[in-house]
Amino acid sequence: MFFKSSMAALMLVVSLSLPAAAQEFQLTSTTVAEGEKLTNTHVFKGFGCDGQNQSPQLSWTGVPKGTKSFAINIYDPDAPTGSGWWHWNVVNIPASVRSLPQGASGSVQLPKGVMEIRNDYGQVGFGGACPPPGEVHRYVFTVYALKQESLPLPENPSNALVGFMTRANSLGSASMTAVYHR
Template sequence: MSRFQKFLTGLTVAAAISAPAFAGDFRLSSSSVSEGDQLAVTQVFKGFGCDGGNLSPQLAWSGAPKEAKSFAITAYDPDAPTGSGWWHWNVVNIPADVSQLDAGASGNGGMPKGSLELKNDYGATGFGGACPPPGEVHRYIFTVHALGVEKLDLPEGASNALTGFMIRANTISQARLTAVYNR
């Protein structure tokens, strides 16, 4: 049996298809991103025709369930013209005692000890800012997931799809902010 097959064997069908709870007290806030507002140039990608700061936003969460053993953060654009959206950021294994990330933490040594940033859909590890095609308005969904496990044991080079699957299979609650960007 391959490592990947062993990895998937431990999952139960119920966990894989169950939807996470939305706890009313679990909240995500940010001094960098506001619900429904345009992202700042600091959160825009530098490349692909965009010229931004490519800095991860400040994020803070509160009211997480007591059962949370770790956190994951995702930033996702469901409007990207790919057929599967665009993953701008996937971070897993954030310790349960962490409740905030500073602006620019990704890629600058500011991530919590033990956390793991994966490759974004630009192909680089860490945060990759907004860069929609000219004339299009895209949504950017920042989500903090409270997980029922201390660590997601992902294989090296795990795809964003597999990472998303594992995050979802272990999420007990989540909180999100959605911003937009156009150029």
């Protein structure tokens, strides 16, 4: 009994002497909800889909110490390609930015110096959801905190190269997943 009481007291002293834990890195949205179906606003216009093709509103908090920039990607791991489908890859978002408004892709709403990558539809910028009819697909939204202000990328890089450089320079990431079917 003495041992259990001593251990409990020691654990209490240690926990009180530790600094408060940093806030967890989190990604949120006013237009996309975890586990919920995407609205027509974020659906592609083409390939048999008739959406508005607007990038979602995204916000992030609890940024890791040392962050010098951010990258965001939206990826569909369920696309029947053998390698998934990249819907949006944007890098070199300044460290001072903590959110992007809905429809920011391809607009002046993106901060200066941001680089949007060609998506798997073959267009630069955001390309909304458009899975084959009858299939439910997941859309993984991820923000990465990066240790560099600007990723060393060539002009027109592939999404695979951007993914590699993003992960190689990541201090942490936060994700959420939505779904879509038609």
